Amino acid sequence: MQLRNEIPDTFWSLFRSVNREIYIDALLYINEEYQYNNYFLTKEACIQILGDMNARKRYELQWEESESEFDMLETPSSRILNWLLRTGWLKRIEDYNTLVTNIVIPDYSAIFIDAFERLSSEDMEETDIYIQNVYATLFSFQNDARANLGMLRTALVNTRRLNKALQDMLHNMDKFFARLLDQKSYGDLLREHLDGYVEEIVRKKYHILKTSDNFYIYKMDIKKCLRDMREDEAWIEQVRERSRAMGDTGEDVLELLDLIERGFDDIEHRIANMDKEHTKYVRATVTRLNYLLSGESDTKGLVVKLLNRMSESADYDEVLAKTGEKMNLSLLEILSEKSLYKRRKGRRYFISQMEPDEEIADLDKEDVLKLNRIQVRYTKEQIEAFIESHMDQNDIMDAAQVDITDEESFEKLILAYDYSTRGSSKYMVLEEEPKMIEKGPYKYPALKFVRRRL
Known part of the structure; x- marks a missing residue:
């Protein structure tokens, strides 16, 4: 039975709750202590953990629709724990030998808590870990006589996870372009570039792929390993016989090797796209810096600033009239060959474009x-x-x-x-x-x- 079928209907009420952030933090605190106590916590220990959390952050717990007046008389720690137990995020197990109530985290809840942890603190070196896992798994599969196709499937999973990590990096580039345009001064833009983009992308993510070359250290060895395994027909037959003896009737060994190699081709394409996005961002940053530096003295920058201010005004006609009294907008410095307004083509130009092309006779x-x-x-x-x-x-x-x-x-x-x-x-x-x-x-x-x- 699929694990999602075990999830109770009340489980999803966490995402609609007014105390959503409090419950998520409570689950993270309990899970952290849960791992250090051999995945076993008493009810009293949970209440103490939640009490310490509330003392440090001083949460303001609001009333839930499912709570009664009797529940409101409980302490905040007890209210949080009871709500998580009632909705199915935590599970109560009674030990009748010791007369102790134990709190455990169900399997389906552990998956969501792991996702909360990843959203709170992203692992910046995941690309380095995955490429080493693929290399170690393929090397063991090739040289260990006891290896089975399960190891090859593990290498394929890590290859796809690496592709997903690179794709996430690529999709997150748009937020840096948006933050770049939000900066209004040279200092703020430079701070955003150094503290934002350089710290979050270049040193922690892009650095892994380009500077330390972790991907390229293992790439050629992995491709050589895949090529050697594919060309060794006798070894492939041994792997097939071993798989049949173990009852493994899934993918063929050559099919898995092709999927892994195709995954590595996708990785190279994504890294090439990362290079393009990185170059575009650096070029946009330099252009924006030059604009902010010359915005107060350059004629074009002043005109753009003036037009922006005029467009923000409620009484556009009045602002335009006052601007015309103070400034001569017909100066050649403003209306030049590279002016903001380009004259439209004449009627004769479009008529000439619509005329049929002259037919060129074929060679005899x-x-x-x-x-x-x-x-x-x-x-x-x-x-x-x-x-x-x-x-x-x-x-x-x-x-x-x-x-x-x-x-x-x-x-x-x-x-x-x-x-x-x-x-x-x-x-x-x-x-x-x-x-x-x-x-x-x-x-x-x-x-x-x-x-x-x-």
Whole structure:
């Protein structure tokens, strides 16, 4: 039977209670002491724990709908404990031999309390722990003759947990962008960046992936281990026979290996996305810092500040009139080529864009055959010899200085340009605007060819 079927209906009333935070803190305090006492607490010990908690934080416990007037006469510690017992978060067990009432935490409640602990104090080094667990599990599975597919499933679970941790880090980046825009002064922004982003992300999370390189230390060894296991067919058959003998009819060993390897590919993609988000945040921080530094002196910054203040005013027309009396908003410093307002395109522009494109006639059969003949008529060595023969002392071939008077020279010049655009070519064309040259029936640009630096 699933564990969630054991949860009583009153269990969920905690999340609707006016004393929700008090009950959650009480469960965390009891659970902490519960672990140090071999998971066994008496009712008196629980009341004492809750009394110490209330003395330190001085909670103001409000009335619950399910409480009677008799319950209100109890001490705050007893009221909290009775409410948690009545709703099913805690369980009472009577020991009739010693006449003692013991308090235990049910299994389903322990899962939620663990979630409360993670929400209260997040484990900052979970990525480091998971990658080491995957490495140790795969190494043991490969070298231990007693290993079974359960170890491989454990490695898969940790791989998915690592992916989830990285995805959570990625999803939490938006809150730092929001906090970045909320800062109104240079000092507050710098403090937010250093005490917020650098402390919470760079040093505690991003540092684990990039600085200490814990992930990359184990990544190649894990991939090599997966590759060796997949290529060893005799070993795979032994694992299959061992699994069948133990009655394990679940996933095949190769299927689990593929899932783990796919998980590692996802990890690399998420780390690449973290790199992009980190770069975007640093760039946004620098831009915001520059804006706050120049906001009081830069014209554009002052105009933006003025417009924001005008938009916040209730009487917009009055503020606009007073602004016009004090300032000349038509200055070229304000209305320049990079002004805040861009003039719309004219009607003729849109009409010209809607005109049909000019149809370009297809090449006929003779033109296609001519182009093919040009491509195969000369070899690469002949093209290189043509370029070398026209280079000057500075290793530059200037097409303006080449005597193009026949069809052969003209075709070689065309093929030389085509050859220079390839990555494997020894030559390249200088990136400058060439002038056009006309010699008889031939018209071509004055290209300059130089040797490519390899």
